Amino acid sequence: MEHQKQVELLQRCLELTAREEQYVTDDEFLVPVDKYVDRERFDAEVARFFKRSANVAAHSSELPEPGDFVTRTVVDTPVIIVRQKDGRASAFINVCRHRGATVELRERGRCRRFVCPYHAWAYETDGTLAVVRQPHGFPTLDRAKHGLVRLPCFESAGLVWVCPEPGAVPGAPDVPTRAILDELHGLGATDSVVFASTPHIWHANWKLLVDGGLESYHFRIAHRKTIAEFFPDNTSTYEFVGSHVRTVLPRRSILDLANQSKDEWRIRDHTHLVYQLAPNGIVLMQKGYFDLLITTPLAPDRTRVDLMAIVPHPGPDGFTAKSREFWEANHQFTKKTLDEDFTLAEQIQRGIASGANDRFRFAGFEGALTRWHQQLDSKLTAAYG
Ligand code: FES
Ligand SMILES: [Fe+2]
The missing domain is CATH 2.102.10.10 (Rieske [2Fe-2S] iron-sulphur domain)
Structure with a gap:
């Protein structure tokens, strides 16, 4: 990511954090819950978004x-x-x-x-x-x-x-994917190795697992036992790059930037970056490493998630006992945090079956959810009418 872009994103987050404001981008939006359970809809999503796309x-x-x-x-x-x-x-x-x-x-x-x-x-x-x-x-x-x-x-x-379908897409990234991958490369994602990989099948629709990564309204509450203390309440920004979404979650330490020259601002020092890589990848980028989640939709109410901890290359001698212990503890903490999200997704999936809600309500500060769902809907309409 260009330094200028880092400064722009940090500036916006710094202002929101200093004023204790939310990034409000949309009106409220109502989403029918059928889209999380309907078999026909699920089959259409798999065909349109996953089968004929490059997947991580x-x-x-x-x-x-x-x-x-x-x-x-x-x-x-x-x-x-x-x-x-x-x-x-x-x-x-x-x-x-x-x-x-x-x-x-x-x-x-x-x-x-x-x-x-x-x-x-x-x-x-x-x-x-x-x-x-x-x-x-x-x-x-x-x-x-x-x-x-x-x-x-x-x-x-x-x-x-x-891409799992021969000839469905070119063997090269499209323009938005190229841009987002260049950005990840620029943030130092390339020279790294998989430290650990943990698969799990969650009893939730694949979109519920994405929804949880597109807003920070839940952090203070749902992550109170893990990461909530590092972040100001409900403060994040987002930007779409084609079908991909970059969410910036400022850490509390972002307030220190007010006293630093912008030349020294580095986005990984004071934020977590969440990249939703359409259709199936999620990158959680932190200061010294990142996690890669590969999601595979199995059924309307079942999704496999492979959680991979990707850490800096340890060099020719491999990991020391101490560094192995450090990264393992880190991986377990990430897993614990994501388990909080995905356990909630399973509860929501069960709650849908109860009939209590026929619609979910996205707030104005959950605008990334609104836009993401609108984008999915319009692509399905274009494909199937
Ligand atoms: S099926 Fe592979 S050699 Fe016969
Ligand atoms: Fe979360």
Whole structure:
């Protein structure tokens, strides 16, 4: 992020904090609760927002060397992501072209070729079909057309993005995504490694998990046992970059900036930044590290969340016992804080089923929620009428 932009964002937060004011951007907005439970709506959202988009699928540090791979389910497609000899990451559907077995069963590893466990067809790491056992049985097989199916894939700011539908999007970020990734790179996100990764399935609609990250009205109350003390009450700003949202949460220490030259202002020193990376990534950026959440919608009331702690590269000798202890404690604290959010989301999901509310009410200072929901609605309308 350019220094000028950091100053602009900090200035706005400093003024709000000093005046104990909220960032009010919208009128109240009413949202029908059906959109969190309706199966048809859910299917349309998955098709429109997730299946035909690049999704955050891995962190670059999971694939340090050529031949390093991870297997993932991106939305509902089994995928291999593998580092190529030229250093680029590629993604393929993890399905054999003979009779459809899963080619690579391991979650991660390093290999020269992927060998199918059913009849041992083998694929190069660039997807090419290399070996067909007893090929005389396949006289009409055109090997050139039977490599692993390639998926659009790109990598930037330490994030590997994959679209689970072949050819649905270009294998390069669009303009807003480029801008937000450049910003993350500029904030130092790139030279880092995954310290820990914790998966959990939450019984809540995927939008409820996003909603909680788009406002700070709940901080003082819901996070009173964890992070509330670090932040002024209900003070945050937001900005949309295409479909992505950057939320700035000033820490109390932002008031110190009033006595500092603007040349010395650094946004990571006095704020937490929350990036909602459409459609499925959330980056929680703090002073010395960040967390990456990868969300996967499973059903109208079920969402998988992979919480990854991404920390500065420890150097060739790896983590010391002391640094490991520090980052582990940090990870557990983040997990505890997010559990507060996602437990509330589960309660809300149950509450919807009770019929107590037919609409939710977003306040004027919850304008990011209003705008985000309006954006989703208009995209669905454009796609399905
Ligand atoms: S299904 Fe993979 S080799 Fe037969
Ligand atoms: Fe929260």
